[in-house]
Amino acid sequence: MHNPVEMGSNWPEVLAKLELDDAMLKAFKDAYPDGLQAKNIQDAIAAFERSLITPNARFDKYLRGDQTALSADELQGYRLFKQYGCIACHQGVNVGGNMFQQFGIMGDYFKQRGNLTEADLGRFNVTKSPADKHFFKVPSLRNIALTAPYFHDGSARTLNDAVDVMFKYQLGRSAPAQDKELIIQFLHTLTGELHGKPLAAAATTAAAAQGK
Amino acid sequence: MNKSLIANLGIGLGLVAILAFLILQTRAVDFEAQNEIVSSLRHLKQIDAEWSADVLRSKTGLNNNYDQIASPLPVIQSLEEALQSRTSAFWGGHDVGDSRILPLLQDSRQTMGQKIELIEHFKSQHAILRNSSNYLPTAAREAIASLEKEPASLRSQIAQEIDALLISTLIYISTSDNTVADKIAADLDTLKQSLPQLSGEAAERVAGFAAHVATVVKRETTSNTLLAELSALPTAQKIDALGNAHAEEHNNLLIAQQRYRLALIIYSSLLLFGLAFAGWRLYNSYRLLNATNAELNKTYHELKESQVYLVQSEKMSALGQMVAGIAHEINTPLAYAKGTFELLREQVAPLVDLADQSVLFAKMLRIPKTERDYDASLQQFLEFEKISRQIHDSHIMEMLDQLLNDGIHGIEQISEIVSNLKNFSRLDRARISEFSVEEGLNSTLQLANNLLKNRVEVRRKFGNVPKIHGSPSQINQVFLNLITNAVHAMPDDHPGVITLCTDMADDNTVRVEIMDNGSGIPADVLPKIFDPFFTTKEIGKGTGMGLSISYKIIQEHGGRILVDTEMGGGTVFTILLPIKPQEINAESAVLA
Numbered sequence: 001m002h003n004p005v006e007m008g009s010n011w012p013e014v015l016a017k018l019e020l021d022d023a024m025l026k027a028f029k030d031a032y033p034d035g036l037q038a039k040n041i042q043d044a045i046a047a048f049e050r051s052l053i054t055p056n057a058r059f060d061k062y063l064r065g066d067q068t069a070l071s072a073d074e075l076q077g078y079r080l081f082k083q084y085g086c087i088a089c090h091q092g093v094n095v096g097g098n099m100f101q102q103f104g105i106m107g108d109y110f111k112q113r114g115n116l117t118e119a120d121l122g123r124f125n126v127t128k129s130p131a132d133k134h135f136f137k138v139p140s141l142r143n144i145a146l147t148a149p150y151f152h153d154g155s156a157r158t159l160n161d162a163v164d165v166m167f168k169y170q171l172g173r174s175a176p177a178q179d180k181e182l183i184i185q186f187l188h189t190l191t192g193e194l195h196g197k198p199l200a201a202a203a204t205t206a207a208a209a210q211g212k
Numbered sequence: 213m214n215k216s217l218i219a220n221l222g223i224g225l226g227l228v229a230i231l232a233f234l235i236l237q238t239r240a241v242d243f244e245a246q247n248e249i250v251s252s253l254r255h256l257k258q259i260d261a262e263w264s265a266d267v268l269r270s271k272t273g274l275n276n277n278y279d280q281i282a283s284p285l286p287v288i289q290s291l292e293e294a295l296q297s298r299t300s301a302f303w304g305g306h307d308v309g310d311s312r313i314l315p316l317l318q319d320s321r322q323t324m325g326q327k328i329e330l331i332e333h334f335k336s337q338h339a340i341l342r343n344s345s346n347y348l349p350t351a352a353r354e355a356i357a358s359l360e361k362e363p364a365s366l367r368s369q370i371a372q373e374i375d376a377l378l379i380s381t382l383i384y385i386s387t388s389d390n391t392v393a394d395k396i397a398a399d400l401d402t403l404k405q406s407l408p409q410l411s412g413e414a415a416e417r418v419a420g421f422a423a424h425v426a427t428v429v430k431r432e433t434t435s436n437t438l439l440a441e442l443s444a445l446p447t448a449q450k451i452d453a454l455g456n457a458h459a460e461e462h463n464n465l466l467i468a469q470q471r472y473r474l475a476l477i478i479y480s481s482l483l484l485f486g487l488a489f490a491g492w493r494l495y496n497s498y499r500l501l502n503a504t505n506a507e508l509n510k511t512y513h514e515l516k517e518s519q520v521y522l523v524q525s526e527k528m529s530a531l532g533q534m535v536a537g538i539a540h541e542i543n544t545p546l547a548y549a550k551g552t553f554e555l556l557r558e559q560v561a562p563l564v565d566l567a568d569q570s571v572l573f574a575k576m577l578r579i580p581k582t583e584r585d586y587d588a589s590l591q592q593f594l595e596f597e598k599i600s601r602q603i604h605d606s607h608i609m610e611m612l613d614q615l616l617n618d619g620i621h622g623i624e625q626i627s628e629i630v631s632n633l634k635n636f637s638r639l640d641r642a643r644i645s646e647f648s649v650e651e652g653l654n655s656t657l658q659l660a661n662n663l664l665k666n667r668v669e670v671r672r673k674f675g676n677v678p679k680i681h682g683s684p685s686q687i688n689q690v691f692l693n694l695i696t697n698a699v700h701a702m703p704d705d706h707p708g709v710i711t712l713c714t715d716m717a718d719d720n721t722v723r724v725e726i727m728d729n730g731s732g733i734p735a736d737v738l739p740k741i742f743d744p745f746f747t748t749k750e751i752g753k754g755t756g757m758g759l760s761i762s763y764k765i766i767q768e769h770g771g772r773i774l775v776d777t778e779m780g781g782g783t784v785f786t787i788l789l790p791i792k793p794q795e796i797n798a799e800s801a802v803l804a
Binding site: 085088089091092093098099100101102105106127129131135171172173 | 276277278282329333336339340342344347351420423424427
């Protein structure tokens with residue numbers, strides 16, 4: 001939190017900002033007897049980070065040898081995911097998250113979208129190297145069905161939109177709508193479990209929070 | 213004295229500082245920290261080498277994903293942080309740390325940072341390259357398939373161009389030959405010129421294919437450049453340089469430490485030798501001091517002893533001056549007693565007659581009545597009767613009694629004077645007893661009576677003060693000294709008055725004032741009156757020790773003696789004496 005590259009902040013500042021948010025105050029009051037405190041914020045963040053470890057997605061079960069874990073359509077989606085080249089970047093154990101990639105390889109995404117912001121410069125904001133302009137961390141696709149909206153600018157409301165943008169600007173190719181639909185079905189199999197239960201319940205909370 | 217103390221303190225601090233410096237320089241080199249640094253460097257170098265191999269494996273397609281390449285990142289970061297903190301801790305306080313080791317570490321970290329950046333870029337470029345090169349044959353097939361509706365000549369020409377481009381591109385991927393890249397660029401231009409002749413979908417497909425070809429060429433070139441830069445990046449050399457510098461400086465440190473250790477041994481030996489020498493000198497000084505002390509003590513005791521005799525002789529001198537007066541004083545009661553006895557002798561004569569007559573009368577009575585001469589007997593009886601009556605009538609017996617009383621009184625007076633004299637002159641050492649200053653004053657006045665008689669009027673204003681603890685003969689000596697001085701200060705032209713007052717100065721202090729109306733003490737004399745051997749009297753009339761000894765005596769009783777004088781108006785000596793002195797020093801009370 002004190003790290004200048006991360007938040008570059010301090011507790012009094014963070015507390016002062018959070019105290020302006022009535023919903024935050026109430027949520028902390030409900031969760032902790034003494035309400036909004038530095039130690040409780042730490043505890044809440046730690047609890048959140050623990051919740052990020054969500055193993056045992058249906059795709060994991062399939063990879064471990066459970067042939068029935070995926071339906072035929074989902075398996076076809078997986079094949080297309082590899083065939084179209086999504087896997088070139090969304091790869092590894094976390095299906096992404098282990099590299100940086102330029103947003104808009106086969107076309108200028110930002111020109112198309114307009115309203116260039118500083119955040120659109122991506123990794124350049126960290127390294128200040130011109131070669132890093134519009135480079136972003138390739139996100140992990142685990143639980144991707146639950147984490148709309150998508151991209152750093154939140155411009156894609158649905159998985160469909162996101163997959164369309166990926167095909168157009170990253171792969172530079174077109175695909176039949178049916179293939180995209182199958183790929184999206186495959187992406188749903190990456191939703192994991194928290195405390196032994198599928199993450200679907202959390203999805204409604206997240207969606208509700210997003211709706212506010 | 214203060215300056216030499218500061219100088220000595222400075223020298224001492226300097227010596228200790230040198231010692232501390234040497235000890236600090238010879239503190240043990242931390243071999244464990246050194247080993248940790250060396251092993252961290254080794255670990256880093258190994259990871260670096262493996263990492264480069266993993267990157268090449270990705271390039272050749274042996275690695276399916278980048279997890280392998282991404283995994284060293286946190287390890288490298290934690291190793292570098294550990295190295296930074298350990299190196300700072302190890303070399304902190306050494307000049308070479310800042311001037312050599314830390315810059316090398318920074319350099320090495322910077323190079324490693326460049327490597328991380330290069331590898332990140334390579335990953336991005338390589339992912340795109342792989343995708344496009346995988347897709348390229350499909351893109352070519354789709355493009356050619358989309359040409360179906362085009363005129364046959366155009367179709368075969370463009371299909372040929374696409375095929376040629378596909379082949380050239382695949383060749384370029386495997387050879388990275390620049391001439392091939394140039395040819396591809398030229399062919400792409402040619403293909404793009406044909407694009408306007410194509411219908412909508414075909415144009416789009418062919419343009420897509422061309423874009424992928426361009427992407428492949430561009431990314432292949434870039435990733436080759438990146439790999440070349442990567443292999444040129446001297447991370448291993450930097451780590452080695454750091455390791456070598458570290459080993460070298462560590463060695464220097466050990467050598468310096470050995471040198472300082474030798475210096476420390478020599479220095480501490482010298483210091484020890486110096487301390488021993490100082491100790492020896494101190495011991496000698498102590499011996500000398502002890503000998504001198506013993507001698508001084510002896511001399512002090514001798515002096516004390518002679519002081520006792522000095523005081524005594526002063527006393528005797530005072531007595532000597534008064535001896536004529538005292539003789540006269542004794543003479544008076546003596547003459548008185550003598551006269552009394554002479555009178556006694558006269559008064560006793562009739563008794564002799566009576567005795568003679570009584571004997572004769574008794575002898576006559578023993579003669580038998582028949583033989584007795586009556587007339588003679590009668591005569592004898594009448595004579596006897598006459599003498600008896602005479603004695604009876606003249607009250608001789610009462611007179612004798614009176615005379616005897618008077619004689620005894622005179623002798624008692626003499627006896628008292630002698631007793632006072634004896635008490636006064638006694639050489640008594642520190643006989644502390646309860647003592648009334650008022651009785652002391654009376655007894656002293658009696659001794660000095662001859663001196664005072666007919667010349668000085670003595671007034672006593674006694675406050676009936678309690679007894680004090682002290683040496684009676686010493687305090688009487690002070691009184692006698694002050695009274696004698698007062699009498700001597702009396703001028704002859706007007707009647708002298710000495711006033712003796714006693715009262716309480718406070719709960720524990722008795723005040724005795726001896727006041728005269730004499731000539732007073734001149735201002736130039738006043739500061740000297742308590743000095744030993746100072747006197748204003750003629751030679752032979754005083755020792756000059758009186759007031760000095762008086763001062764000493766009162767001081768040793770825990771009291772004070774004050775003087776207040778006015779020229780022509782008189783002098784007051786005030787003696788303050790504690791009723792219970794805190795402590796009469798037995799040693800000093802030897803003064804008698």
